[in-house]
Amino acid sequence: MQEFLQVFQRSDFISNFIVHIEISALAVLFGVLVAIPIAILVNRSDSASTLAINIGNLGRAIPSLALLVLMFPIFGLGFDNALFAVTLLAIPPILINGVVGLRQVNPQTLDAAKGMGLSGRQILSGVQVPIAAPIIFAGIRTSAVQVVASVTLATFVGAGGLGDYIVEGFQRNSTAIAVAGALAVAVLAIITEVIFAGLERGFTPKGLRIAAKRGK
Amino acid sequence: MDSADDPPTATLALLQDLFESQEDKGYIDWGWLADNFVEDVIPAFLQHIFLCVVSLGIALVISVPLGILCARYRSIYTPVTILTGFFYTIPSFAMFTLLIFVVGLSVGPTPAIIALVLYSLLVMIRNVVTGLDSVPPETKDAARGMGLTDRQILFGVELPLALPVIVAGMRIAMVTVIGIAVIGAYIDAGGLGDLIFDGIDRDFPTLYITGAVLATLLAIVADLTFVRIERLLSPWSRRARGAT
Numbered sequence: 484m485q486e487f488l489q490v491f492q493r494s495d496f497i498s499n500f501i502v503h504i505e506i507s508a509l510a511v512l513f514g515v516l517v518a519i520p521i522a523i524l525v526n527r528s529d530s531a532s533t534l535a536i537n538i539g540n541l542g543r544a545i546p547s548l549a550l551l552v553l554m555f556p557i558f559g560l561g562f563d564n565a566l567f568a569v570t571l572l573a574i575p576p577i578l579i580n581g582v583v584g585l586r587q588v589n590p591q592t593l594d595a596a597k598g599m600g601l602s603g604r605q606i607l608s609g610v611q612v613p614i615a616a617p618i619i620f621a622g623i624r625t626s627a628v629q630v631v632a633s634v635t636l637a638t639f640v641g642a643g644g645l646g647d648y649i650v651e652g653f654q655r656n657s658t659a660i661a662v663a664g665a666l667a668v669a670v671l672a673i674i675t676e677v678i679f680a681g682l683e684r685g686f687t688p689k690g691l692r693i694a695a696k697r698g699k
Numbered sequence: 700m701d702s703a704d705d706p707p708t709a710t711l712a713l714l715q716d717l718f719e720s721q722e723d724k725g726y727i728d729w730g731w732l733a734d735n736f737v738e739d740v741i742p743a744f745l746q747h748i749f750l751c752v753v754s755l756g757i758a759l760v761i762s763v764p765l766g767i768l769c770a771r772y773r774s775i776y777t778p779v780t781i782l783t784g785f786f787y788t789i790p791s792f793a794m795f796t797l798l799i800f801v802v803g804l805s806v807g808p809t810p811a812i813i814a815l816v817l818y819s820l821l822v823m824i825r826n827v828v829t830g831l832d833s834v835p836p837e838t839k840d841a842a843r844g845m846g847l848t849d850r851q852i853l854f855g856v857e858l859p860l861a862l863p864v865i866v867a868g869m870r871i872a873m874v875t876v877i878g879i880a881v882i883g884a885y886i887d888a889g890g891l892g893d894l895i896f897d898g899i900d901r902d903f904p905t906l907y908i909t910g911a912v913l914a915t916l917l918a919i920v921a922d923l924t925f926v927r928i929e930r931l932l933s934p935w936s937r938r939a940r941g942a943t
Contacts, residue, residue, distance in 0.1 A: 544918035546878035549911035552895055556726050556904060632790030636882065639899060649796050653885070658800045665793035665800070676788050 490648060490663035503644040503671065506566050506637060507630045514573030514626055519619070522581030523607065535582050542575035547633040551640050565642035569633050573626045580622025584615030616686040624679035631672045645671070728905040740894065744913055747890035750808060750880045751921075754815035755873055758823050761816070763865070766827025767853070776828060783821035791818065791879040795886045811880065811888030818879060819872035826868025830861030863933040870925030877918040881910075891917070 490496060525531035551568045558564035588611050596606045612619075638646030645668045652661020732740070769776040786794075791814060798810040834857050842856045884892025891914045898907025 540922065541919060544874045544878075544915070544922045546881045546911070546914045546918060548881045548892065548895060549878075549914045552899070552907045552911045553915075555907070628788055632792070635790045635792045639896075646792060649792055652796065652800070661796050661800045665796035668793040669789045669797070672788050672790050672793075673785075 484659075486657070486659035487663050490660055491667075496648075499643050499645055499647055500667070502562070502642070503631075503634050503637075503668075506562070506569060506634045506642065506644065507627070507675075509566055510569040510573045510630050510634075511623065511627045513570045514577050514630075515623060517570075518574045518577035518622075519581055522578060522585060522619075525582060526585045526607075526611075532582050532586060536579055539575040539579040539582075542571070543579070545572075547572055547629075548636050548639070551633075551636055555640065560641035562642050564640045565634065565637035565644075568640075569630055569637070572633050573630050576625040576629065577619070577622045580618050580625070581615075584618030584622070585611055587618070588614045613688045614691065616688065617683055617691070620679065620683035620686050624676065624683060627675050627679050628672055631668070631675050635668050726904045727908060728903075731905055732909060740909060740913070743889065743891050743893050743910070744917070747877070747880055747892075747914070747917065750811060750815065750883060750888060750890050751873065751876045754812050754876050754880075755819060755869060757812070758816045758819035758872060759869070762820055762823035762868075763827055765820075766824045767831065769824060770828045770831040779824060780821070783817075783824060786817040787821040791882050792885070794818075795882065799886060806887040808883075808888045810886055811883035814883070815876045815879060818875055822871045822875070823865075823868045826864050826871075827861065830864030830868075831857055833864060834860045863929050866925060866929045866932055870922060870929065873921045873925060874918050877914065877921055881914050 521535060525535045547568075550571060551565065554564045554568045558567060592610065592614070593606060596610045601609065634642075634644050635646040635649070637644045638650050645664050648660050648664025648667070650664075652658070652664060765779065769779055789797075794814045794817070795810060798804050798814060799806060802810075804810040804813070838856060838860070839852060842852045847855065880888070880890050881892040881895065884890050884896050891910045894910030894913075895907045898904065898910060
């Protein structure tokens with residue numbers, strides 16, 4: 484037990500913890516910056532939307548360890564490799580939910596907005612995006628949880644992170660170290676899930692929440 | 700000077716240079732790959748498929764009855780979703796570690812298969828319930844009016860109609876499981892991850908690139924296959940689309 488607690492007090496624990504969060508946060512941020520504009524861009528065309536969703540599905544099929552390893556020859560070992568690979572993993576769930584979210588907005592609602600004299604841009608930012616927000620955030624949540632899990636594998640490309648302790652635990656056959664690493668990652672993933680679920684609720688427009696309640 | 704007079708030789712030398720420098724970097728050693736394909740690559744590939752198919756089979760056997768129960772008795776659906784959602788959230792590398800060091804399983808395929816089953820449950824159960832919910836009440840009424848018993852309705856009407864949605868769940872679960880099984884090699888479960896970890900240890904790119912590319916292809920082929928099955932199983936949706 485003491486050995487277990489000591490892991491958290493090691494000087495490298497904080498830095499690995501920060502690296503883990505840093506790669507995860509940057510990957511999700513870049514993922515949003517890439518996926519959301521594409522989702523908005525393809526929104527007007529049926530075939531472009533279908534194409535984006537199909538590419539997203541293919542992207543989601545790529546195993547995370549495979550992607551990390553395939554970036555090896557390009558980026559070599561380390562942080563850049565992990566960040567680039569994990570960003571690629573972060574994009575598909577956000578892209579799919581972004582496209583689906585924007586397209587599921589009721590056409591009558593859009594007609595009404597047009598009838599009120601809103602411009603295309605106003606409809607997008609004032610009507611479509613807010614209505615799609617819960618679905619978009621659900622995508623970001625899926626992506627974030629998956630990213631936190633994938634960064635655990637960054638240890639295999641020498642980028643550090645909490646996976647280091649799991650590997651060290653296996654190598655030294657130390658239950659304390661392995662479990663400390665595993666629990667730290669698990670707790671981080673669960674906290675991420677809870678935070679993003681909260682954001683998802685927070686970004687649901689008031690009108691939609693009321694409508695959902697009435698629907699029940 | 701000579702090379703200027705004789706361009707083909709120069710080109711040849713250049714190509715040879717390129718080829719050799721490529722070989723020095725040693726990204727893909729095709730000769731090695733050809734020599735060891737049958738001995739190393741194919742067994743790892745088959746073991747990978749074995750792990751995933753067994754896990755998905757077990758997950759199916761658990762989630763269909765559990766999903767039927769959840770659809771009938773709504774009060775157990777939320778706790779089941781929370782529990783399986785919890786499993787789903789735990790990063791796979793951490794899950795393997797906890798199964799070995801905390802639960803006390805020895806390394807090998809067993810903890811890997813258990814983890815893969817746990818990851819499949821959320822999606823599978825959710826899709827069984829969604830599938831059963833999507834059966835129109837009128838259809839069930841009609842079946843009852845024809846004198847079918849509850850059991851006959853379940854097996855003859857509800858489950859067949861829910862099948863496309865259940866298969867859609869299997870598709871997501873299968874793709875997820877193929878990706879996670881790669882990491883299972885770290886705990887001696889075998890599979891394509893073996894090539895990746897061996898390649899990293901030996902600093903031999905041919906190995907890990909082969910493993911990574913095959914794992915990716917396997918996931919994509921599985922995804923496309925399930926899409927095809929899904930379509931085959933719901934001919935009515937095609938007919939309906941054709942009619943409009």
